[in-house]
Amino acid sequence: MCLEVARVHHGLVVGQPNVGKTLLCLRLAQASSNLVPLIIHESPSGGIVERRLHLKDAISTLVSAKPHTTVGIQTLALGFGVKVSERFLLDDTTGLTPDIEDQMVRSGMARTLERIVCATVILHVVDASAGLARNQLNRTDELIRSVSMATKVPYFLIFNKLDLAGAPEKAVSYRKRHRETKIFSISALKDIGIEDLLDNLRRASVVK
Amino acid sequence: MAVRTDSIRPIINEFESNRIGMHSALTKLQGAIVRNQGGSAGSETSLEDAYLTPERIRALRAEVLRPLDDLVGLSGVKSVIESIFAHVMVQRMREDVNLIYDRTVDHMAFTGNPGTGKTTVARMLGQIFANLHILTSGHVVEVERADLVGEYVGHTAQKTRAALQKALGGILFVDEAYALARGGERDFGREAIDTLVKGMEDHRGELIVVIAGYEREMQHFLSLNPGMHSRFPIHVHFADFTDIELTEIAYRIAKDRDYKLTPSAVQALRRMLAKERTMSTFGNARTVRNIMEAAMRDQAARVINLEYPTRDDLMKVEAVDVFGGGESAPWSGSGSTQRW
Ligand SMILES: Nc1nc2c(ncn2[C@@H]2O[C@H](COP(=O)(O)OP(=O)(O)OP(=O)(O)O)[C@@H](O)[C@H]2O)c(=O)[nH]1
Ligand SMILES: Nc1ncnc2c1ncn2[C@@H]1O[C@H](COP(=O)(O)OP(=O)(O)OP(=O)(O)O)[C@@H](O)[C@H]1O
Ligand SMILES: [Mg+2]
Ligand SMILES: [Mg+2]
Numbered sequence: 001m002c003l004e005v006a007r008v009h010h011g012l013v014v015g016q017p018n019v020g021k022t023l024l025c026l027r028l029a030q031a032s033s034n035l036v037p038l039i040i041h042e043s044p045s046g047g048i049v050e051r052r053l054h055l056k057d058a059i060s061t062l063v064s065a066k067p068h069t070t071v072g073i074q075t076l077a078l079g080f081g082v083k084v085s086e087r088f089l090l091d092d093t094t095g096l097t098p099d100i101e102d103q104m105v106r107s108g109m110a111r112t113l114e115r116i117v118c119a120t121v122i123l124h125v126v127d128a129s130a131g132l133a134r135n136q137l138n139r140t141d142e143l144i145r146s147v148s149m150a151t152k153v154p155y156f157l158i159f160n161k162l163d164l165a166g167a168p169e170k171a172v173s174y175r176k177r178h179r180e181t182k183i184f185s186i187s188a189l190k191d192i193g194i195e196d197l198l199d200n201l202r203r204a205s206v207v208k
Numbered sequence: 209m210a211v212r213t214d215s216i217r218p219i220i221n222e223f224e225s226n227r228i229g230m231h232s233a234l235t236k237l238q239g240a241i242v243r244n245q246g247g248s249a250g251s252e253t254s255l256e257d258a259y260l261t262p263e264r265i266r267a268l269r270a271e272v273l274r275p276l277d278d279l280v281g282l283s284g285v286k287s288v289i290e291s292i293f294a295h296v297m298v299q300r301m302r303e304d305v306n307l308i309y310d311r312t313v314d315h316m317a318f319t320g321n322p323g324t325g326k327t328t329v330a331r332m333l334g335q336i337f338a339n340l341h342i343l344t345s346g347h348v349v350e351v352e353r354a355d356l357v358g359e360y361v362g363h364t365a366q367k368t369r370a371a372l373q374k375a376l377g378g379i380l381f382v383d384e385a386y387a388l389a390r391g392g393e394r395d396f397g398r399e400a401i402d403t404l405v406k407g408m409e410d411h412r413g414e415l416i417v418v419i420a421g422y423e424r425e426m427q428h429f430l431s432l433n434p435g436m437h438s439r440f441p442i443h444v445h446f447a448d449f450t451d452i453e454l455t456e457i458a459y460r461i462a463k464d465r466d467y468k469l470t471p472s473a474v475q476a477l478r479r480m481l482a483k484e485r486t487m488s489t490f491g492n493a494r495t496v497r498n499i500m501e502a503a504m505r506d507q508a509a510r511v512i513n514l515e516y517p518t519r520d521d522l523m524k525v526e527a528v529d530v531f532g533g534g535e536s537a538p539w540s541g542s543g544s545t546q547r548w
Contacts, residue, residue, distance in 0.1 A: 098230040110224035113233060117216060117241065136311070136413075139303045143234035150241040 009088045009205040011078075012119035014112060014144055017067035017095030019127040020160040023059065023188040025076060025092045028201070030055050031194045032088075034079030043072040044094075044107035070094060071108040073115065078201070088205055090123075091115055098140060121204050122148040122155045128171045128185065129164035137174075145181075154204040156182050158197065163187040216240050260301055269293060272339045275332050280460065280493075281453040285329055288444045289336070296340050312413040313342050315439060317385075317430065318420040320446025323494030326420045327381065329446075333418075334379045343416065347378035353387040356400040364396040368403035375415045385419035386429035405439060454481055454496050461500045468523050473503070476527040503529040 013021045029037045039058065041049045063069065074092040093115065094108030126141050137145060148155045159171040162185050171185040186193030216237060223233035276289055292313055302309040318326040331348050338346025351371050358364040371380060388397035408417055419440060430436045458477055462469050480499060484490050507529040511517050
């Protein structure tokens with residue numbers, strides 16, 4: 001189930017549905033000058049569709065306010081580095097949540113779960129504007145965080161939707177309590193904080 | 209990463225075929241990853257481990273609240289804790305289905321006469337809340353006025369903040385909290401109260417403050433300080449123990465230390481308790497403890513004179529031991545109110 005391509009960096013983008021995983025992936029592609037990314041979509045049952053899309057079109061077709069827009073694994077390459085060892089693939093995934101109605105979506109989540117052990121970097125996206133109770137992630141996110149940490153690969157916790165009310169305060173107060181975690185505050189929508197995140201990804205993926 | 213993918217396959221299958229939920233899958237996955245790295249995955253039965261099925265809740269309840277169940281009497285206390293347990297479980301279930309939830313437990317006021325178990329219960333609660341992941345460590349920091357109030361301006365805030373800091377992750381138990389209000393307007397006690405209240409807000413969810421003391425003084429204190437009532441929404445009253453309960457406590461103390469009370473010793477104990485109860489120094493369970501400790505000492509003084517004491521002789525506490533051999537029983541006077 002892990003793509004065994006030697007020394008290719010696999011960033012896994014995980015999080016609950018609708019937190020902005022897909023838009024973040026596209027922003028990272030954009031910031032890394034991959035303006036017409038090749039997007040490989042693997043459905044939960046294994047069917048593969050490849051398309052090359054302009055970013056603008058990718059955003060309008062792949063991003064939506066509807067939960068579970070992305071079902072399956074959607075891979076694109078970041079445009080930095082020419083050497084194979086510097087290639088960086090981002091795997092966008094099906095959002096994880098405990099209430100699941102559809103079997104297809106459940107299978108999509110199963111594909112997300114199995115990729116966790118393949119990743120060389122984990123990008124965990126949370127919606128900073130949504131019900132964060134007292135400096136705590138909700139339980140699903142807390143569990144995603146623990147399982148990610150257990151893999152011992154670099155782990156980035158990304159507070160998205162910084163542009164929305166209340167989000168900056170929540171990100172700051174969470175950061176205060178969890179200084180050991182690498183935390184980023186971004187807005188995928190307003191394109192804030194993406195460069196910094198990309199820099200850190202680049203650094204985390206220097207071949208050792 | 210070196211995780212063998214076949215070790216996680218069964219977990220993924222269980223999840224995909226809807227035999228386990230998301231939270232359970234994530235927890236198991238973490239366990240598999242940690243085990244793969246040669247570590248220990250921690251307890252499989254931890255609270256975070258699985259979806260809360262009715263059986264799980266029953267098992268958790270039995271496991272977590274058992275020490276409390278083992279206490280004699282205290283039915284009012286037990287039912288309050290029971291409802292806190294229900295709150296925590298329901299919030300956890302709400303969280304599982306992404307409803308708004310609040311995992312914090314409110315601060316509490318314990319009222320009751322000396323020796324009714326306030327400190328004992330606070331210590332147990334620390335452990336219970338740690339097991340329920342409400343508190344990170346569950347230790348109890350016991351303070352009273354002298355620990356919070358300082359000698360000069362600023363000193364009090366500093367001392368109170370230090371106490372709060374020490375209690376983070378656990379319970380701050382403020383004995384006779386109303387003593388903080390006793391000095392009037394200019395007293396540093398006020399500053400301690402203000403600092404305490406501010407600390408409770410700043411550290412919401414990180415510690416539970418329990419104020420304890422006599423019922424009447426506590427009611428007065430809470431009514432004097434508007435806003436205090438709502439800051440300590442959980443009120444737990446510790447009623448005086450009945451004679452039957454006190455006797456049961458005596459049995460337990462004896463049993464825990466491999467002693468046994470003869471029927472006449474129980475009679476003696478009952479009589480003494482009736483007398484003690486009328487005195488201002490009466491300390492409920494503490495009085496029983498003191499009587500029992502004195503009785504065990506007196507038993508030794510008696511048994512040492514037996515020629516070849518049997519196992520039974522060594523265990524038996526008789527009426528004479530309880531009475532302490534006459535008028536000036538060692539448990540009387542200041543003995544019965546002494547703090548242990
Ligand atoms: N305000 C705001 N909205 C955002 C931001 N990032 C994403 N969104 C919106 O959130 C919604 C979900 O974005 P997606 O990128 O599709 O989220 P996802 O996590 O991939 O969602 P699924 O694939 O359905 O799990 C869309 O309506 C986005 O426009 C942000 O930074 N700020
Ligand atoms: N329900 C009980 N069963 C058995 N022993 C008890 C019980 N409650 C209290 N005790 C014992 O009684 C003694 C006094 O209890 P504790 O210190 O908790 O009382 P308290 O209410 O805090 O008293 P004070 O207000 O004087 O501090 C302790 O030794 C404790 O072990
Ligand atoms: Mg998506
Ligand atoms: Mg006490």
